[in-house]
Amino acid sequence: MRLFHVSEENNIQIFEPRYPSRSDLDKNTGLVWAIDDARLPNFLTPRDCPRVAYHIGRKTTESDRKKFFSSSTVSHAIVIENKWFEQMKNTTLYLYEFADDDFALQDDVAGYYVAKTTQIPKAKYQLNDLFSELIKRNVEIRMIDNLWDIAEEVKNSTLNWSLCRMGNAQPRF
Numbered sequence: 001m002r003l004f005h006v007s008e009e010n011n012i013q014i015f016e017p018r019y020p021s022r023s024d025l026d027k028n029t030g031l032v033w034a035i036d037d038a039r040l041p042n043f044l045t046p047r048d049c050p051r052v053a054y055h056i057g058r059k060t061t062e063s064d065r066k067k068f069f070s071s072s073t074v075s076h077a078i079v080i081e082n083k084w085f086e087q088m089k090n091t092t093l094y095l096y097e098f099a100d101d102d103f104a105l106q107d108d109v110a111g112y113y114v115a116k117t118t119q120i121p122k123a124k125y126q127l128n129d130l131f132s133e134l135i136k137r138n139v140e141i142r143m144i145d146n147l148w149d150i151a152e153e154v155k156n157s158t159l160n161w162s163l164c165r166m167g168n169a170q171p172r173f
Contacts, residue, residue, distance in 0.1 A: 003034035003103055003113050005096040006043040010126070012096060015119040031106075031114040034098050039111030041076055041139045042162050044130050045084070046091040050169035052079040052151050057109065057160035064157045069140060077140040079150050081170055085143060092128050096121035109160045148172045 005015065017030025025031075035043055042053040056065060056075040069077060080088065099122050103113040127133050134141050144150065147169045154161045 001100050002037040003098045003100050004037070004040055005032075005034055005098070005121070006040070007094050007096065008047055008091065010092075010094050012094075012121070015096070015098075015121070017116055017118065029116060031116060032098075032119045033106075034103055034113045034115070036111040036113060039162075040095075041078060041134055041137050042111075042164065044093065044127065044133050044137075044139075045078065045080060045164075046087050046130075048165055048168050049080055049084045049088065050147055050165045050167070052147050052154055052161065052163055053077070054154045054157075054159040054161040057158070059158050060160070061158045064159055068154070068157065068159060071140070074138055074140045076138070077142060078134060079142040079144060079147060081147055082143050082145055083170070088130050091130060092126060093130065095125040095127065097123040097125070110162055146170045146173060 015032045017032050019027055019030050039055070042051070045051055054068065054077055065072075069075070098119050100113070102115040102117050102119065104115070106112040106114045131141065147166065151163050151166065155163070
């Protein structure tokens, strides 16, 4: 299994555990967060870019597969707003890869892993063309004016999904 931290910062040498702000987690236990390779596409956008990410899961129906994907050869999609196109084209991301020894699964659907110990990346990769990186991973990319309708549809589907940075999305029409 491969685990990564995605950042726009190019010089992170060490990852110290941070105390979570989420109410569903122990606020007294510091964590280093990582994402697995399968859900990495959810984070291959500029950090503040609002997005709807979804993929085929064990419970996904054939009708949802046909409804949400334009091709039977893809199983993962990222939807972003048109206004983020230029920033997506011009953002460089860095993938920091970790050894998986200290990490435990935190969320199976999201692909989140956490470690309670300081982590030093074993490798760093620079990604200069985010659209190409998504295409290389066989991810369907959708560009739309407003994310709220697709977000509601995906939430009410049998897909596995993630809504990221929706506070930065265009207001609902």
